[in-house]
Amino acid sequence: TTSKILKRLQFEGKEIILLGTAHISEKSIEEVREVISKEMPDTVCVELDEARYQTLTNPDKWKEIDIVKLLREGKGFLLLANLSLQAFQKKLGLDLGVKPGDEMRAAIESAKALNLETALVDRPVQTTLKRAWRISSFVGKARLLSTLLAGTFTQEKLTSEEIEKLKMQSAMDGMMEEVSQYLPSVKKVIIDERDQYLASKIWQCKTKKQVAVLGAGHLPGVEKWLEAFSQNKKDATCTDELDVVPKRSAISFF
Numbered sequence: 001t002t003s004k005i006l007k008r009l010q011f012e013g014k015e016i017i018l019l020g021t022a023h024i025s026e027k028s029i030e031e032v033r034e035v036i037s038k039e040m041p042d043t044v045c046v047e048l049d050e051a052r053y054q055t056l057t058n059p060d061k062w063k064e065i066d067i068v069k070l071l072r073e074g075k076g077f078l079l080l081a082n083l084s085l086q087a088f089q090k091k092l093g094l095d096l097g098v099k100p101g102d103e104m105r106a107a108i109e110s111a112k113a114l115n116l117e118t119a120l121v122d123r124p125v126q127t128t129l130k131r132a133w134r135i136s137s138f139v140g141k142a143r144l145l146s147t148l149l150a151g152t153f154t155q156e157k158l159t160s161e162e163i164e165k166l167k168m169q170s171a172m173d174g175m176m177e178e179v180s181q182y183l184p185s186v187k188k189v190i191i192d193e194r195d196q197y198l199a200s201k202i203w204q205c206k207t208k209k210q211v212a213v214l215g216a217g218h219l220p221g222v223e224k225w226l227e228a229f230s231q232n233k234k235d236a237t238c239t240d241e242l243d244v245v246p247k248r249s250a251i252s253f254f
Contacts, residue, residue: 005216006035007223011230015209016202017041018223020216021103029106032213036110042207044111046104047198047214049124056101057108107213121201121212123194127243131193132186134246193242195221203229203236 005020019035021028036044048056111118133141199222202212214222229236 005219007219009223009226011226013208016226017209017211018219019211019213020219021213022216028103032103032106033110036107036116036211037114039209039211040114041116041209041211043117043119043205043210044107045119045121045202045205045210045212046107047122047212047218048104048120049122050120052101052122052125053108053120056105104213117207119201119205119210121198123197123242127245128190128194130245132189135186135189192221194218196225197239197242198222199225199229200236200239202226 005018005022007018007020009016009018017035017039019032021032046053108118110116195218198212198214198218202210202222203226212222225234228234
């Protein structure tokens with residue numbers, strides 16, 4: 001059984017191949033490399049933002065960060081996101097031999113080896129979490145924080161059934177699903193908006209052929225938005241509203 005989902009979209013003057021990774025496995029990594037080398041696109045788009053790209057390519061970077069300085073600079077959510085991603089990886093344990101995000105690393109390394117352009121097409125995780133946080137209730141915020149902090153220090157290992165479920169997601173999507181469980185009112189912010197954002201950034205690539213490596217769960221939404229952009233039903237360049245963070249309330253500390 002293949003662990004990838006491949007969707008080839010043809011538009012006037014543009015070809016976009018959506019590669020949905022559906023497992024945390026060595027096979028998934030091999031398939032990413034195989035598709036990129038076979039298709040030889042002009043651009044490889046990856047479901048990462050700059051902060052997660054830096055964490056993925058330099059995992060020790062966070063050890064060097066001054067946490068107090070980070071909070072003073074208003075980047076608390078960047079720290080929170082990194083902690084939650086670490087907690088997600090910790091839940092999987094070390095038995096799998098492959099860490100969440102390795103398929104994105106493989107895409108980046110393949111593009112570099114083949115001298116292909118790389119594009120980071122996901123919205124900054126700090127923006128996504130801030131938008132979700134600002135529209136949430138006090139109770140929802142408290143539940144989310146306690147869960148993330150507990151997960152960071154837990155020694156708990158998941159059952160085989162739970163691991164299989166998590167293997168169907170990228171690390172980012174797994175973390176975001178946990179967020180949506182505790183803050184159900186913000187599903188639109190952390191899932192639906194990202195489909196639009198991903199599609200917009202992919203569509204705006206100026207090259208004629210792209211391979212986009214995404215979590216499989218994003219493919220239906222991204223495809224829908226790409227079709228809308230191609231038919232001029234939606235403006236592909238209008239993502240400004242998705243980058244706006246609502247004003248902080250008087251009692252909020254983020």
